[in-house]
Amino acid sequence: MPKPEILDPQGQAVAGALARLGVNGVESVRQGKHFELEVDETVDEETLERIAATLLANPVIEDWTVRQQA
Amino acid sequence: MSRIGVITFPGSLDDVDAQRAVRYAGAEPVALWHADPDLHGVDAVVVPGGFSYGDYLRAGAIASLAPIMTEVLGAVARGLPVLGICNGFQILCEARLLPGALARNTGLHFVCRDQRLRVESTATAWTSAYTPGQEILVPLKSGEGRYVADAATVDRLEAEGRVVFRYLGGNPNGAVGDIAGISSADGRVVGLMPHPEHAIDPLYGPSADGLGVFASMVQAVAAA
Numbered sequence A: 001m002p003k004p005e006i007l008d009p010q011g012q013a014v015a016g017a018l019a020r021l022g023v024n025g026v027e028s029v030r031q032g033k034h035f036e037l038e039v040d041e042t043v044d045e046e047t048l049e050r051i052a053a054t055l056l057a058n059p060v061i062e063d064w065t066v067r068q069q070a
Numbered sequence B: 001m002s003r004i005g006v007i008t009f010p011g012s013l014d015d016v017d018a019q020r021a022v023r024y025a026g027a028e029p030v031a032l033w034h035a036d037p038d039l040h041g042v043d044a045v046v047v048p049g050g051f052s053y054g055d056y057l058r059a060g061a062i063a064s065l066a067p068i069m070t071e072v073l074g075a076v077a078r079g080l081p082v083l084g085i086c087n088g089f090q091i092l093c094e095a096r097l098l099p100g101a102l103a104r105n106t107g108l109h110f111v112c113r114d115q116r117l118r119v120e121s122t123a124t125a126w127t128s129a130y131t132p133g134q135e136i137l138v139p140l141k142s143g144e145g146r147y148v149a150d151a152a153t154v155d156r157l158e159a160e161g162r163v164v165f166r167y168l169g170g171n172p173n174g175a176v177g178d179i180a181g182i183s184s185a186d187g188r189v190v191g192l193m194p195h196p197e198h199a200i201d202p203l204y205g206p207s208a209d210g211l212g213v214f215a216s217m218v219q220a221v222a223a224a
Helices: A009-020 A045-056 B015-024 B067-077 B087-094 B151-159 B211-223
Strands: B003-008 B028-033 B044-047 B082-085 B101-103 B111-119 B135-142 B146-148 B163-167 B179-183 B189-192
Touching: B003 B015, B003 B211, B015 B028, B015 B211, B044 B067, B044 B087, B044 B211, B067 B082, B082 B087, B087 B101, B087 B189, B111 B179, B146 B179, B151 B179, B163 B189
Parallel strands: B003 B028, B003 B044, B044 B082, B082 B189
Antiparallel strands: B101 B146, B111 B135, B111 B163, B163 B179, B179 B189
């Protein structure tokens, strides 16, 4: 996700479109990315964190969370 | 004659114009290939504009991990001058050779226009041929050209004179501080969003103002 202090004009455009759709009550929209990785048991949490920090996200402008599902 | 490498990635567009600009400035352009981890002994490297790897993931993200970039990183540590133009600037930021990042233009539109710039620093390998404060006109064509960095980084760049080019006549993309281009601490690595390689001859571009970037490089290599 773009960091809170980074202006997200795409999210703003989505928020504007929602208003035109007649949806009220959406105060703001922020747009990010979602990656699904299938991994074997050798890939631990630390590796996933490294993958996120070095390639999937740009730490200069984006925050991220890693979630594992069985 | 100095030899200046121009890297071609899948999706590079402006590599041929960059080679032509190198030739106009009196140097020999050397075509470098993204998958070939060899700089072929060049004196400097230009990372050109375009849409490397289709801008997949983030603009410049995949290209920053290309085999030739490993060589570039090592050579920069030894003082190799590197210029990143547009997508090349994005690649240099993704490779952490320059601080900050390039984000989607504030207005969400792809901006394509002749852009006035002020040369804020002539203390780099790529701007020494200009006079400080010189105003130049070169094309700008980008959708993700909004330079962003945290406040501490921007303050440091300003204080150290590392803002090299600044937009004039209105900010085209929302870049912080109207920043169009920056340099590394030693002034050897420069990145900018506008395209000096498209403005080397009034017959083909809005001016010949961009030629100074490449002429600076030729001078720097000759002096080294």
